[in-house]
Amino acid sequence: MSFPIVVLVSGEGSNLQALIDSVHGKEVEIVAVGANRAEARGLQRARAAGIATAVFPLTDYRARDERDAALAAWIESRGARLVVLAGFMEILTPGFIARFPNAIVNVHPGLLPAFAGIHAIEQALEYGVKVAGVTVHFVDEGIDSGAVILQRAFELPYARDIAVVEQQVHAIEHELLPRAVSLIARGKVSIDPSEPRWVVIDE
Numbered sequence: 326m327s328f329p330i331v332v333l334v335s336g337e338g339s340n341l342q343a344l345i346d347s348v349h350g351k352e353v354e355i356v357a358v359g360a361n362r363a364e365a366r367g368l369q370r371a372r373a374a375g376i377a378t379a380v381f382p383l384t385d386y387r388a389r390d391e392r393d394a395a396l397a398a399w400i401e402s403r404g405a406r407l408v409v410l411a412g413f414m415e416i417l418t419p420g421f422i423a424r425f426p427n428a429i430v431n432v433h434p435g436l437l438p439a440f441a442g443i444h445a446i447e448q449a450l451e452y453g454v455k456v457a458g459v460t461v462h463f464v465d466e467g468i469d470s471g472a473v474i475l476q477r478a479f480e481l482p483y484a485r486d487i488a489v490v491e492q493q494v495h496a497i498e499h500e501l502l503p504r505a506v507s508l509i510a511r512g513k514v515s516i517d518p519s520e521p522r523w524v525v526i527d528e
């Protein structure tokens with residue numbers, strides 16, 4: 326089997342779709358898709374592609390730690406070598422992160438470290454920045470604070486219709502996330518031993 330990954334989603338799942346369309350069955354095998362909400366449209370996308378799914382709602386567990394432990398055990402049972410957060414809108418607990426060292430990536434709709442958190446595009450528009458973008462990064466215990474793998478910027482048009490900006494962000498995400506995942510699967514991504522924040526890409 327090619328490089329096995331699990332993708333976690335909370336909503337629409339357009340980034341999951343981009344992975345299915347561009348790298349699934351090639352450099353990587355999406356062995357399962359997990360969600361924190363049964364209504365996540367990403368689950369339908371996974372099923373349509375014949376990929377196993379599971380839902381881990383916080384409300385089914387006594388505490389977040391317990392939910393994350395169950396989620397981690399399920400991911401391990403699928404044999405995943407990489408966990409991809411593709412619009413997974415919850416912060417995972419340190420116990421979860423520690424089980425997948427340098428093996429969790431996230432796509433963020435902003436140029437980190439600016440506008441971390443869940444409203445990056447709205448905050449960029451409110452702030453009035455002239456340049457926006459997308460970051461794919463490793464996940465550590467902080468909020469969108471792990472080492473950067475890939476970033477791409479674009480100039481914001483003056484007409485700042487949020488729907489238009491979201492479309493621009495998504496178009497970039499749909500290229501950048503599959504590219505980062507493919508690079509990792511092909512062993513082209515490493516962390517500089519002298520400085521854990523520096524990600525080396527060897528294309």
Ligand code: GAR
Binds near residue numbers: 335341367433445494
């Ligand atoms: C994406 O824009 C992703 O960057 C963002 O949620 C969207 C999910 O879209 N994630 C975050 O904001 C995480 N902080 P999708 O469900 O269509 O892939």
